[in-house]
Structures are given as structure tokens and as C-alpha cells.
Amino acid sequence: MLFYRAAVDLSRSMLNYVAGIIRSHRKAIRSTWRRLNPAQQALLVLVYLRKGETFTELGAGFGVSAATAWRYVEETIGLLRARAPKLRHALRSADRDGLHYLVLDGMLVHTDRVRADRPYYSAKHRTHGMNIQVIASPDGTIIWTSGSLPGSTHDLTAARIWGILRALEQAGILTLADKGYQGAEGPVATPYKGRDKPASQKTANRSHARLRGPGERANAQLKSWRILRKLRCCPHKAGKLCKAIAVLQNYEFARG
CATH class of the missing domain: 1.10.10 (Arc Repressor Mutant, subunit A)
Structure with missing residues (x-):
């Protein structure tokens, strides 16, 4: 060697x-x-x-x-x-920091699963992976990351499984999310869907995307760690890896 x-x-x-x-x-x-x-x-x-x-x-x-x-x-x-905050503690910290809104987004961590492993196959991304939910501040700072679920899990379903919608409602913090969270209860705002929308809805969607965009950079920060680009280990370790990396990212952000 x-x-x-x-x-x-x-x-x-x-x-x-x-x-x-x-x-x-x-x-x-x-x-x-x-x-x-x-x-x-x-x-x-x-x-x-x-x-x-x-x-x-x-x-x-x-x-x-x-x-x-x-x-x-x-x-x-x-x-x-172990140093990653629990969901409710993370939301309380965001409220104390005076954040006007948060950004909720789903991320797929690719795995090397075979095609027969249907629960891990994401039809949206057309590949196998694990679904991770990420809550970020308006500037893209990672607030919280969830555990992992099979890639076939819909983002809205994953948010409900992890109790994210209930926790956001209790915290009372406005949260922006993409169309995958359409129908979410609580203070979650999503873009308008459908074709031939009136001009007012198109304008609202553009404003929504402009506000949500910087927050969704949190996923890019996580994916900058190559271990999350394609897992070769047990797929259920994806959530643990994301939490560990989020701790490192937030340390570097606080230091800088």
C-alpha cells in the first residue's frame, strides 16, 4: 500500500x-x-x-x-x-434568539442499498437513501436535525413522525417549507400549488422562495461532509451522523 x-x-x-x-x-x-x-x-x-x-x-x-x-x-x-439539542430545546433557543421565522426542509442521504430494498427508494430523487428533516435559521444555521427514516417516507409524514409540526405549533414560530409539506398544520407556511395561479399568488411564491432559499443552504452545509454524499454503512446511522456533523458546523459558525 x-x-x-x-x-x-x-x-x-x-x-x-x-x-x-x-x-x-x-x-x-x-x-x-x-x-x-x-x-x-x-x-x-x-x-x-x-x-x-x-x-x-x-x-x-x-x-x-x-x-x-x-x-x-x-x-x-x-x-x-450527545451534544446535539433536543427539538423543543432547539426551538426555545431559536425563540430566545429572536428569530422571526425558521425553515423546514427534507434531505435525502444516499445509500448503497440495492434496488430490492424498496423502503429505501425515494421516487422523488429516483435513488435509495434515508430521509432527514432539517430545521434551519433564516441565514442557514442548523437549528436541529432529525433521526433517519427510509427514503420512501414523504417529507410531511416524516415531520409528523418526529413530532416537528406539533413542536412548532407549541413554540408558535412561523416556519417556511416547500410544497412537500402542503397540508401541514400549525404555523407552517408553504407555497401555493397549481397551474394558472393569479398574479398575487405567483408574487407570494416568489417572496416565499426568496426567504426560504438561504435557510435551505443548511442541507448543502451538511452535504459538504462527504460521508453524507453516499453512505456505505448501515443506512440507519444517517441520523446520528447528521446530528454529529451539525454540532461541528454550529461550533465553526459560532467561532467565526
């Missing part, structure tokens, strides 16, 4: 942040020795998430076995995911 040096487009501050979480965890469980120190483990995990490399490639690059690389990744993703 050949080896080469490579770069990861993440900040030193993020590396120190993840290393600090790992260091605290090791101290709490009294883990006296590991093959990699906290900073090396943090770098391994960031490479996995950002570049989507396999565990065999990670192990070769960091001088550990593929099984050890897998354990380090699973451990760190669990620690990051």
Missing part, C-alpha cells in the same frame, strides 16, 4: 474542540492508554466525516487496524451526537 500526505479543509480550532471532548471522555471512563492520543483520534474522525474515507484507508493512514478506526469513529460520533 502506498502512503501520501493530505489536507483536510477544517480549522485547528475544530480539531482542538473534538480532541477536548475525547480527552474529557477518556478521563471520565479512566482510559489510561490508547494507540492514538485524543488529538490523533479527533483528526481520524474528522477525516472520516469530511472526506468519507473507508476504515481500511483510515487505519492505514493512522497506523491502526480497521477495527480500531471503527471503534474510534463510533465513540466520537456518539460523544458529538
Whole structure:
């Protein structure tokens, strides 16, 4: 096997942040020795998430076995995911921050499932994947991400399963969403549907899209981490990965 040096487009501050979480965890469980120190483990995990490399490639690059690389990744993703806010807490924080509205959007994380796995097949995207619901602020900051459901799940159905509509109604925050959420109850505003709409509805739809657009960049931020472009692991890990990545994204946003 050949080896080469490579770069990861993440900040030193993020590396120190993840290393600090790992260091605290090791101290709490009294883990006296590991093959990699906290900073090396943090770098391994960031490479996995950002570049989507396999565990065999990670192990070769960091001088550990593929099984050890897998354990380090699973451990760190669990620690990051634990820092992701619950839905109601996230909405309370958004209300305290004075956000005038939120943006709700669905995201499909592609998987390598075969065509026989019909529950994972999204007719909308014409590919297999897992449905993730994302709530973002008007500027695209990630507020909350859901767990994962099979790709065949409709966005409105997914929002109801995760209790998003009920939580938004209780929070009383206006939320913009695309036509996939037509019929949603509560403070969810969607564009007008149908052909030959009057000029007033067309104008309203343009304004709706203009306000919703920046918030939907949250999905692009998540997909900038290559691990989410096509999962090669268990598809049900998609939600855990999204929550861990959202914690990292929000840390970087707060720092900058």
C-alpha cells in the first residue's frame, strides 16, 4: 500500500474542540492508554466525516487496524451526537434568539442499498437513501436535525413522525417549507400549488422562495461532509451522523 500526505479543509480550532471532548471522555471512563492520543483520534474522525474515507484507508493512514478506526469513529460520533439539542430545546433557543421565522426542509442521504430494498427508494430523487428533516435559521444555521427514516417516507409524514409540526405549533414560530409539506398544520407556511395561479399568488411564491432559499443552504452545509454524499454503512446511522456533523458546523459558525 502506498502512503501520501493530505489536507483536510477544517480549522485547528475544530480539531482542538473534538480532541477536548475525547480527552474529557477518556478521563471520565479512566482510559489510561490508547494507540492514538485524543488529538490523533479527533483528526481520524474528522477525516472520516469530511472526506468519507473507508476504515481500511483510515487505519492505514493512522497506523491502526480497521477495527480500531471503527471503534474510534463510533465513540466520537456518539460523544458529538450527545451534544446535539433536543427539538423543543432547539426551538426555545431559536425563540430566545429572536428569530422571526425558521425553515423546514427534507434531505435525502444516499445509500448503497440495492434496488430490492424498496423502503429505501425515494421516487422523488429516483435513488435509495434515508430521509432527514432539517430545521434551519433564516441565514442557514442548523437549528436541529432529525433521526433517519427510509427514503420512501414523504417529507410531511416524516415531520409528523418526529413530532416537528406539533413542536412548532407549541413554540408558535412561523416556519417556511416547500410544497412537500402542503397540508401541514400549525404555523407552517408553504407555497401555493397549481397551474394558472393569479398574479398575487405567483408574487407570494416568489417572496416565499426568496426567504426560504438561504435557510435551505443548511442541507448543502451538511452535504459538504462527504460521508453524507453516499453512505456505505448501515443506512440507519444517517441520523446520528447528521446530528454529529451539525454540532461541528454550529461550533465553526459560532467561532467565526
